[in-house]
Amino acid sequence: MTTSNTRNGQETKGSTFQWWMISNLGVGAGFSAFVALLIPPYITQLSGSAAEAGVVMAVMSLAAVTGPVLGGFADRYRAHRLILSLGVFGMAFAFAAFAFAADDTTFAPIDAIIMGISVAAVGAIGPAFIVGANLSQGLQAKRLTTYNLVAPVGQVIGGAIMGAAAAAGMSYSNRFWIAAGVMLLAGIVTWLGSGKAAQQIQVETNDDSEESSDDKQKSHGLGSVLFSTFGLVLLILILSSIANNGINNQISNILPNVYGMSEVMVSSLISLAGLLNIVFFFVAGWWLGKSGGMPVFTTGLSLRLVGALGMALLGMVSGSPLLLVAAAMQLLYQGTPFTRLTQPVVAVRFATIPAGQASGWVLGASAVGSFLGSALGGWLADKVGFNSINWMGAIAAGVSVLLTIFLLWPAEMKKRKKEEIGE
Numbered sequence: 001m002t003t004s005n006t007r008n009g010q011e012t013k014g015s016t017f018q019w020w021m022i023s024n025l026g027v028g029a030g031f032s033a034f035v036a037l038l039i040p041p042y043i044t045q046l047s048g049s050a051a052e053a054g055v056v057m058a059v060m061s062l063a064a065v066t067g068p069v070l071g072g073f074a075d076r077y078r079a080h081r082l083i084l085s086l087g088v089f090g091m092a093f094a095f096a097a098f099a100f101a102a103d104d105t106t107f108a109p110i111d112a113i114i115m116g117i118s119v120a121a122v123g124a125i126g127p128a129f130i131v132g133a134n135l136s137q138g139l140q141a142k143r144l145t146t147y148n149l150v151a152p153v154g155q156v157i158g159g160a161i162m163g164a165a166a167a168a169g170m171s172y173s174n175r176f177w178i179a180a181g182v183m184l185l186a187g188i189v190t191w192l193g194s195g196k197a198a199q200q201i202q203v204e205t206n207d208d209s210e211e212s213s214d215d216k217q218k219s220h221g222l223g224s225v226l227f228s229t230f231g232l233v234l235l236i237l238i239l240s241s242i243a244n245n246g247i248n249n250q251i252s253n254i255l256p257n258v259y260g261m262s263e264v265m266v267s268s269l270i271s272l273a274g275l276l277n278i279v280f281f282f283v284a285g286w287w288l289g290k291s292g293g294m295p296v297f298t299t300g301l302s303l304r305l306v307g308a309l310g311m312a313l314l315g316m317v318s319g320s321p322l323l324l325v326a327a328a329m330q331l332l333y334q335g336t337p338f339t340r341l342t343q344p345v346v347a348v349r350f351a352t353i354p355a356g357q358a359s360g361w362v363l364g365a366s367a368v369g370s371f372l373g374s375a376l377g378g379w380l381a382d383k384v385g386f387n388s389i390n391w392m393g394a395i396a397a398g399v400s401v402l403l404t405i406f407l408l409w410p411a412e413m414k415k416r417k418k419e420e421i422g423e
Contacts, residue, residue, distance in 0.1 A: 012138070037270065041253055
């Protein structure tokens with residue numbers, strides 16, 4: 001029996017936006033704007049070392065590997081609402097701690113760990129509100145698109161707020177307090193808006209009676225995960241994350257020091273990137289439905305390569321036209337909608353483990369890449385100069401594209417042939 005809202009037990013109709021999605025808007029504002037614009041220059045200014053800023057950002061990124069653990073805890077104890085909300089409140093607490101510390105960076109690594117775990121909580125739990133709710137394919141796709149779209153909206157809002165604060169000449173301490181206030185408000189909305197949605201999450205164990213326990217152990221073992229096509233996907237994600245996050249985590253140092261941009265211009269470009277992300281999420285979602293994950297995924301990786309390489313080459317030219325620099329920076333940032341929407345699709349397609357665990361590995365791979373990019377980028381900035389971060393990104397992105405074209409695409413073609421003959 002079907003109703004206007006359900007079919008075969010699946011929810012087919014409902015709002016594409018739900019208030020708990022404000023949690024991802026908080027990540028967009030908090031991590032993509034507030035963290036990017038405040039923490040690297042703040043640490044660099046106080047310590048006089050870009051490497052120290054890189055270490056703080058690296059610690060923050062590495063803390064995100066707790067995502068699979070947080071997801072498993074939420075599944076086991078049905079604590080999805082609690083973990084999601086604590087993730088947003090944790091970001092508020094971390095910003096408040098930075099503000100309270102004023103001119104002392106002693107506890108910056110601890111604050112960075114809190115921030116990283118908080119971001120991981122939202123990243124690991126948020127999608128479960130959609131993929132675990134037994135929605136129809138159409139409604140699930142709409143909610144996933146909406147959920148991903150609110151992050152760049154938050155980035156636009158956060159960049160505008162920090163741009164206004166910089167223009168007003170506010171101290172870093174006051175800017176951190178503003179960031180904490182925004183996150184606190186987002187946390188309250190997340191908690192109040194997540195009660196009903198959390199109850200709809202279905203926690204199921206992966207129990208395939210046709211597969212023997214020996215086969216499960218063999219296909220789910222660490223070796224079979226890493227030394228497989230799925231492991232290749234993880235390596236590509238790590239390299240792409242080194243390129244993207246290595247540059248993004250120092251963007252507020254790179255643009256002023258390499259190209260002479262003002263703080264207001266940097267904030268404006270980050271806000272513009274978030275605005276364009278919104279547009280390209282629609283494009284990526286439409287293309288994903290038409291062509292599948294691989295073409296869209298490859299495009300995202302390629303955009304990151306072109307953007308990073310463009311920034312690196314322009315950084316070698318004295319007085320580079322800022323318009324060209326802004327264009328290269330936007331190309332780098334616009335790779336995100338294409339990769340973010342498709343990386344779980346591509347990863348699960350080649351995974352030898354259940355989808356939930358595969359998503360956890362994807363989050364962990366991105367965190368490892370961000371850690372490596374942040375740590376190496378900060379060291380390179382101190383030893384060589386800030387433009388060396390762009391070259392690091394270009395090399396890492398280039399290798400990720402080569403691996404995708406020469407190794408992952410042949411695996412995709414082989415898999416399609418098997419599917420065509422029904423194997």
